[in-house]
């Protein structure tokens with residue numbers, strides 16, 4: 001899809017006249033062929049799976065290697081906005097949100113929040129329907145035939161080849177685009193507005209695993225980190241967005257970024273940023289950097305990350321940051337639990353032991369308890385948003401192994417659970433009477449019940 005868009009953006013649009021018609025056809029054919037190569041790196045599944053390492057997936061088999069060939073054998077579950085149970089051996093596209101259902105022990109997947117937010121909404125691309133494309137090409141062929149039958153049908157092969165060669169020159173590859181963008185970004189003559197639009201283009205490009213790695217190898221990360229440290233709020237925000245998108249499910253970028261000092265820069269900027277919009281995006285970048293990366297998680301903890309997060313949590317009255325923080329912590333807890341859990345699918349992964357060893361050094365749960373999170377997370381239950389409460393309940397369950405004593409002696413938590421239970425039972429009842437789907441509220445009741453049983 002992307003290649004197609006790229007071709008039409010950077011190739012065909014610049015050519016005039018009849019020639020452009022012919023070239024456009026060639027471009028379209030070329031793009032279409034690229035996009036539909038069965039084993040090509042540009043098909044949707046391939047491009048989402050291409051990173052191999054740490055897609056949103058918790059499956060160790062799908063998270064370790066970068067080998068594209070391996071991925072061909074994986075069955076890929078396409079997530080939507082509802083939770084679906086992940087069967088053994090199934091993989092999910094990068095950025096999906098995978099959780100462990102603590103009641104059933106099964107893994108469930110849906111579209112990741114950042115995917116939903118940053119991709120579906122802000123980046124809704126004009127998609128090109130293959131049928132539409134075929135119709136357009138057919139029409140073009142007919143027009144060309146009627147215009148100039150002999151000349152167009154019997155053009156010398158050499159001439160066609162020349163057109164093809166010109167095309168290669170005209171179609172700017174992603175690598176060339178990124179090189180140009182980074183040079184412009186780095187140029188002292190670029191204005192802030194120009195830098196902002198460059199960041200937007202980069203953010204779009206780095207969703208592709210290869211592009212994000214190219215950004216690293218071109219030294220782009222340090223420019224992005226400078227942007228994060230800039231005094232301009234919009235530059236900070238958009239730099240964080242580029243960093244987060246590049247690091248998401250991309251182990252190579254994660255390693256580069258942490259080596260380049262991204263963790264410290266992000267934590268500093270999280271501690272100092274005043275605007276919610278900046279905090280949100282920096283938090284997104286931080287979460288991308290930490291996911292499936294125990295080394296970074298350990299350094300996050302030793303650099304006082306939890307203290308900074310708890311300050312943010314306390315200061316956030318609206319609840320959106322609280323929810324994102326709690327979700328991020330929940331993801332980190334379950335990711336570690338899954339590594340140590342003998343999953344439903346046998347693990348044939350030689351690096352598994354090493355990963356267990358690395359995760360063993362991340363004492364997240366203990367630190368959460370020491371830094372007061374057993375008392376903090378329950379505060380999120382007081383939100384009026386179902387979704388926020390759900391996140392809180394899941395996190396509370398995940399933290400239960402270290403927090404139970406504190407839960408038991410927390411009258412406001414016990415009170416919240418009791419009143420939420422009544423509220424959701426009532427919601428289930430009224431939805432059922434109305435004949436509406438009550439499954440979400442039923443799930444909430446079950447979460448509350450499970451937690452109450454533990455606390456009892």
Ligand SMILES: *[C@@H]1O[C@H](CO)[C@@H](O)[C@H](O)[C@H]1NC(C)=O
Pocket residue numbers: 182183186218219220223
């Ligand atoms: C940015 O420009 C400086 C010189 O002005 C150069 O040393 C540096 O390598 C450039 N960085 C990138 C990523 O192009």
Ligand SMILES: *[C@@H]1O[C@H](CO)[C@@H](O)[C@H](O)[C@H]1NC(C)=O
Pocket residue numbers: 225226229265
């Ligand atoms: C960020 O900017 C401050 C000054 O505004 C500077 O002291 C610090 O070294 C910069 N950090 C990075 C990583 O560039």
